[in-house]
Amino acid sequence: MTSQASSPDDRIERVAAALRSHNIDTIVVDSADEARKVVLEMIPVGAEVHSGKSKTLEDVGLFAELIDSGRYDALRPRYFAMDRKTQAREIRKLIAAPDYMLGSVAAVTEDGTLVAASATGSQLGAYAAGAGRLILVVGSQKIVADLAAAMLRIKDVVFPYENAQVRERLGVDTVLEKVLVMYGEWQPGRTTVVLVREPVGV
Secondary structure (H helix, E strand, O other): OOOOOOOHHHHHHHHHHHHHHOOOEEEEEOOHHHHHHHHHHHOOOOOEEEEOOOHHHHHOOHHHHHHHOOOOEEHHHHHHOOOOOOOHHHHHHHHHOOOEEEEOOOEEEOOOOEEEEEOOOOOHHHHHHHOOEEEEEEEHHHEEOOHHHHHHHHHHHHHHHHHHHHHHHHOOOOOOOEEEEEOOOOOOOOEEEEEEOOOOOO
């Protein structure tokens, strides 16, 4: 008797189980709308929150809610109003350790490893350890077999998109300078992944 190939849902549930085995809380949801509701339930109104510019957060309707709604103490508008030449130290310290850090990753492997890529790395310190709570929204299309496939996805999918965005805004090319590989979480309850069955983000 031949074995049947596993379904996409089976793969998602295996990844969720792998993440949980690495001390990363994982919630599986069906849609962007459900992801938004789940995340907002985790963040108290008035809480200090930070996020980089994230296509995933935009797709699920979280970026505007967290940054622009006025319901939260959003760090992004604060530091963009500061002078990057004279207040660089203050900006660096402000965004290094937010109470809540929101974002996504470039890929998640089948064995539960999260891979984030950045040009400046400004969000990666908060991802790794600086933030009090880290919440990552991840579309199921970002699931890959292993770390080699994760790096290939960054090269072939994520980087071209980000480069096009930077060229449109600034007229220059971006660069891939830093990659953060998160095998797990030391502190229970610090990191939550909201894994979305439908594709969200890039």
